[in-house]
Amino acid sequence: MRRATSTPPELPGYTSLGLLGSGGFADVFLYEQRLPRRKVAVKVLLTEELGRDTRAQFVAEANLMAQLSAHPFIVTIFHADVSADGRPYFVMEYCSGPSLAERYKREPLSVEDALRTGVRLAGAIATAHAAGILHRDIKPANVLTNDYGWPALTDFGISSNLEGELPVHTVTAAELGATGSASGTGQSAVGLSVPWSPPEMFDDDPTPDPRSDVFSLAATVHTLLAGRTPFEIPGRSNGSLDLMGRIERGAITPIGRSDVPASLAAVLAKGMATRRDDRYPSAVEFARALQRVELELGYAATNIEVPNLAAERDAESGDDDGVDATRARSVQTVQAQAPVAPAPAAPPRVAPPPVDEDRTQVRAPQQIAAQPPAPSPQAARPVDDSTVLRPRGAAPAPSPAADRTVVRPAAPAGPVPYEPSAAPTETRAPRRSRIGVVIAIVAAVVVAAVVTVAIALSGAPAPEPTSEANPGGSGEDALLGEQVPVPTVEVAGVDGASVTFALSHDDAEEGDRYRWKRADGSGGIEVSEGPTVTVENTAGGIVCIDVQVQRGSKTSEEVRGCTE
Known part of the structure; x- marks a missing residue:
């Protein structure tokens, strides 16, 4: 009641x-x-x-x-x-919008909206994992909607840190059977949300890890698309024990929508795999899989909001061949219409450069040769002392250049008398410009030579050229002397539940410490004062850690150590 x-x-x-x-x-x-x-x-x-x-x-x-x-x-x-x-x-x-549970019960979300929501929630969950926090109860009812329509994850009431040190409240399969709480609501009395829970949460002594939250997130996205929980079968008994049996067998009910691509269904199925090792190793990897589906469908990839994600991406291998990148379409060039037929006595003009179909061009100003004046005094028209943009048909007489926007050189105000030397002066202008460029280059060479001779006579060493490999020139030697020595990482012992790494470095000083983290991104950064680090390995497989030496405010380069 x-x-x-x-x-x-x-x-x-x-x-x-x-x-x-x-x-x-x-x-x-x-x-x-x-x-x-x-x-x-x-x-x-x-x-x-x-x-x-x-x-x-x-x-x-x-x-x-x-x-x-x-x-x-x-x-x-x-x-x-x-x-x-x-x-x-x-x-x-206060989040004024409905929860995702209210939304999917009214109407399943569109594929685009579900993908965007999944990526955003994955970023939130990965941020919690980076802080050492497992949510343990991800489901549509625990995702609210704020005033901007964005999802907002809440209810960390049964959360724990990655070692499970905080108070937790769960229900086991034995307790469900004994209390008879398999009612069909899918919600236990003290916090275990069965329809979205991974099979490891049904153990008498559950040991969740980040992949458990990945399972619940994938189940949540599946629910938003299907309008029902992933292991619910319409028309059949869907009590808690029924759902738990299907979850442990991996019997996912198909979404049943023609607009959901097979690639998205495969991503969700991997996220809800029965064995933890078969799931995505982190919420970030699950988010990137959703991004690939977004790009496949032609949507813009949703940002993954995780601190220091750029550094984490740089450390990864390039197996995805850039599929997560946002792609921009090339700009299409539109050809201008054919110009109006030229008058019989058209003046000579400089031919325009050839059109490159793959890029937008900036046309050079057209050289218009001066024409002799007509006998009538009205033939000498004043030229506006500004840049003139002439639309099509606005020229006083049709000409081959009438259909293009022409940038005309400024001229003195008032009538321009015809002079025989005007045309030669216009054709000589580019030649003077080229001569000026040559003079400038020769002057620069002379100045460089004078500076080099002066340095040689003074006995001062010439400055070293800078490059990406040597950005600081001669100052690099001083910087090298301040670098912290890199650590040596070796496997000291392996048993069924943990791996011990031995850490050391040359020229150790008092106060040196080791900063380390799991290479798979499943935990945050840890600091060790001693020469050994023990890493939990309950799932088995290869374990790798990245280690730095910290000396005061400086850290060394990162070194990775692995069990194999």
Whole structure:
């Protein structure tokens, strides 16, 4: 039976506006903050559920969300405190739009919208993983929509760090069978959302890792497209135990839409693979697979919002051959219409350069030879002392140049008398220009020679040429002396659950430390004071770490060590 909702607490500086939703341990209310004036969502913990573990879980959720609040697709937390009646609460960003659960139940999302949403959520989840946080409950109901229509991931209530040190609440298959909670809602009493959960979460002692969140995200995208959960079969029994059996067998129900390409269905199936090793190793890799589908369908690739993603991409091998790059179409050149037939006595003109079909051209100004004046005094027309843009047909008499935009050289105002030397002067202008260029080049060579001779006579060394390999010239020797020695990484021991690496470096100094991280990007950066590092390896396979020596504010080049 559904419990009664609590009453909103009196909070200084806030006015209660109503109830937004209820959960197992808390209610969420809509408030208006007075200064600055805005609507906010306030999550309030129930007083009757204030056990020690529950309180610790609530505090942990507030702290976790505060760590991730800068991400554009994670709900922002503004404040946390305890109300006057003793109920802990925290104040969050109010997302006015519906959750993804409400959206897909009304109508499945378009392929473009589902892809964009999946990439954005993958960036949010990868950011949490980089901070050492597993969400553990990714599903459409936990993704809200903000005022801009963007997805906003929320509800880190059963999150944990990568070592599982924070309080967790899960339901096992044995407990589901004993309590009879396989009701068909797919939602257990204390937080395990069965329809979107990976099979490893059904163990008596679950050990999730980043690939578990990848499974739940892929299941969420599948749900948005199909309008139902991935392992639900219409017209059949879809209780929790039914779904758990299908999840463990990998029996995904087809989406059933003709506009969903086979490549997208394959990406989602890999993300929901039964064996963890068969899934994408990280949320970023899943996002890139969705980007490839976007490009295949002609959509712009959605950005993956993850800190330091550019550096992470540079470290990878180029197996994708640039398929993730945004491609720009070449500009098509449109040919001008044929000009009006020229008059019989057209003056000679300089031939235009040949048209290159693959690029846009800038035409050079046309040299127009002066014509002798007609007997009538009106033939000598004044020339406007400005650049003239003449549209088609606007010329006083038809000519071969009448259909082009002509940039005419400026001329003195007033009538221009005809002079026999005018035409030769115009044809000689380019020659004078070429002579000026030659003179400038000769002068530059002379100056360079004088400088070289002066340096040689003074006995000062000539400056070293700079290049990409030697950007600093002679200063590079000084920089090399300040470099931190690179580490040596060796495998010291391997057992079934972990790998131990031995770290060392030359010319060690007091205070030197080692910065390291897993090469697959599944964890954040760790710092070790000692000469050994132990890395968890419960999934088996090759384990690689990237290590740097840190000396004060400087770090060495990165060195990778692997078990094989």
